[in-house]
Amino acid sequence: MPLAVLHSRAVLGVSALPVRVEVHLANGLPGFTLVGLPEAEVKESRDRVRAAIQTSGFEFPQRRITVNLAPADLPKESGHYDLPIALGILAASGQLILGQTGLAALNEYEFAGELSLSGELLGTRGALAFAAAMQASQDKRQFILAAANATEASLIQGLTILPATSLVAVVGHLSGQQPLTPTVRQTTPRHNHNGLDLKDIKGQNQAKRALEIAAAGGHSLLLVGPPGSGKSMLANRLPGLLPALSESAAQESAALLSLVGKFDPDSFGMRPFRAPHHTASAVALVGGGSHPRPGEISLAHQGILFLDELPEFDRRALEVLREPLENGRITISRAARQVEFPADFQLVAAMNPCPCGYFGQARCRCTPDQIQRYQHKLSGPLLDRIDMVCHVPSLTASELTQLPQGEASSVIAARVQQTQQAQRGRQSVLNARLTNAQLEALVPLEKASEAFVRQAIERLNLSARAYHRILKLARTIADLGNNPEVALPHLAEALQYRRGLNG
Template sequence: MSLATVHSRALDGLAAAPVTVEVHLANGLPSFTVVGLADTEVKEARERVRAALANSGLGFPGNKRITVNLAPADLPKEGGRFDLPMALGLLAANGQIDPARLAGLECAGELSLAGELRPVRGALAMALALRQAGAGRELLLPEASAAEAALVDGLVVRRANHLLDVVAALQPEGEALPRAAALPREAQAGLPDLADIKGQAAPKRALEIAAAGGHSLLMSGPPGTGKSMLAQRLAGLLPPLDDSEALESAAVLSLTGQFDIARWGLRSFRAPHHSASSVALVGGGSPPRPGEISLAQHGVLFLDELTEFNRQALEALREPLETGRILISRAARQAEFPARFQLIAAMNPCPCGHLGNPLRACRCSPDQIARYQARLSGPFLDRLDLLIEVPVIPPRELQDLAPGEPSAVVARRVAAARERAMARQGVANALLLAQDLAEHAVLEPAAKALLERSAEKLGWSARSFHRVLRVARTVADLAGAELIGTAHVAEAIQLRRALPGALAA
């Protein structure tokens, strides 16, 4: 009778909870039992482990009663990440590797039937949790996953391609597995350039302000006016991620297996289809998985054809837009994911799309326009910072227009404005708390009077008032002004205009 213990981790939301894999061999009828709230994928590890050991030339205790316990028993376990810990526990309990070498190791990995190690989701979450725990253990992962985990400083991450490599390293005189090295950060190259868009000076200005302050933006206009092209160029205007932000963004993508090591340090650009459900947008499922708003952490979430999205899905965005996080509650468990994204949306002004188009007449009635725009609720629109129109440029005029400013030039202005905001208050203007506006968004007397008159005339809520003030603060930062002047407030008011037709912002 023998017992071996291997350390691993299970994904629990964005966290990676510690799991102790206990393997017990006993006399009795041959069996292989996995306990500890394991789902189907984990229980199927029995066959993968059996075949991997046999095909690797390692002994499998087929004449023993094998019990594998995944503790704690009340934590759900899913995925193939426990294949490698189970295999090592079996080998240690059977005397084929040194159990003492497992004490200072945490591992995860899926096994092929030939014993090769396949990558697992959540390598970054495991590395972050291990560093935070301060257990002093090394982390062993398949090579592709180890490259992700190596992005976390202060850890020793070992990589392996085959089960036999791990077994050789765990022998009493075995050599340590090679350490994984973090790849250098790539330059933010190859992004669409703003110079590709001719004309549209006002929407480009709105895009620059949105980038400088981190503001949300809704663009309304007929088809083919360049709304999607503008949105796709926002990422190229944003400042580069710092190390902490890059790690947060990569950790969420790693949970779903969508993290590309070549895009380390680059901002995410997520553009879900308008048929996406509320669960796809905000997250959910069992166990809970992050949605698009979390996968766009510190990046851009682009919702094209906004009015075609499910009403319930859009309403689910209201709280994350305010708080920057999403708490998914289920009967048994809760999971919290970050959701600090920049929302860019585009829509047509009416069902036919040609309201305000000088080239084609709109054939929609006022009632049809009102019903179409009413798909966006007032509370949802109240949480958007900039609402602008993207006009039609006649083809003859478009051909004669010169290319606009390249993204690199605009990005320098955006970076300078962001630096002013960070030096003054430590956060982007869009994240300024209402109680901090009086200190950091100081208005000139004439500008204050203009803003108050406009709020009363247009019937703004307190939230809308504060959002216009934050936008005015960004306009002032782009101009290099300490105080917010009348021109800055006037531009901010113009950038929060009513949608054309029946619905007012």
């Protein structure tokens, strides 16, 4: 009874777990059975594989075919099992000649690829996660996959990536007739420059200062101001202030985007900038589904999550941001499994101060009740986790026409990079991620500074979390000025960013 065993993987969270694809041919009535907890898209591979084998010039065996995807308790989804299933059928039926070692030669490879009815090999999600898991394993197999995924998988160094365009090409390689050419990595990390420059925004010096501080320390920022004051323009220019990602961070970000099929090799190394619409649900932000996939907060990992019109988001959707803002991870629990996704993002949000947007101006007709209801869409615990609140006022006509251009993003980015390097050299993380123990060691307060902070806490009724965030912010302000110690002016500037939504 012929049996062929091939190797593939199943994505679970950010991991790609090994899967044995066992294909068994037996006598009896012709049939094609798939077992091993396959989802609907895997079950449909029976028809795709049958057509692909026939249109590629091979014979589909009229025997009882059983395909087992082991382990049986691991759910299998996606169409990438098409290729190993088709190859297993050809090998078990004797149509794939593998040389002297026979079926054992299949143990040298892992396979992933969806088949079209013509036998063409199509790309699938998660190729980068597959490659990363293969590199971490001890098997050191070669990876045969669709050519569409080759550039993505080649980002993981130390693997032999063999791209193929069709089932016939893979058979030609395995039989030794026409070997596949390994892919050589060509993509290098890029800088975050998106063509937007801060010098294009006139005025708004305080908001630009807040943006620089947020970039230097990795702090979350809420911009509050009337329509047209430049809140979105400021937020969209934040990526240009940040240093390029390291190789490992770029791979982490790319792997998450690969899981949802949104990875672009040309943007490798650029910090992701995710800006979901305010109609996004909690699942869209956090991730989820019967087979959990990353949401916007994980897709923004190592980058920026921009939430425009913040109060217009569903309150339940916003509340799910609280835990990842603290610990940089999100855990999705289902009845059968629990999946953890990284979510170390920098939150930047924008909002109007009132429903009409013109609070404090003559044309504002919002009642105090309406303003209070609007601002109370943001809960206290969520606002407490936002490091900085910066007010962005409207500019007058003379300011718009007469003010000169400000500093270029490249100039500010140089200061930000120098500050971040100093922080990582001192404590390995940015100031926003300091623990309380590290904070006590790095921000010793003089008596005058301590008395100032104590008075501020009492008068403004600040929480312990807010107190620690003020110290982290003051540490970043001091770092930007190359000051080894946190002094009273640094604390005073940090404290002004804890003002309420009405200033």
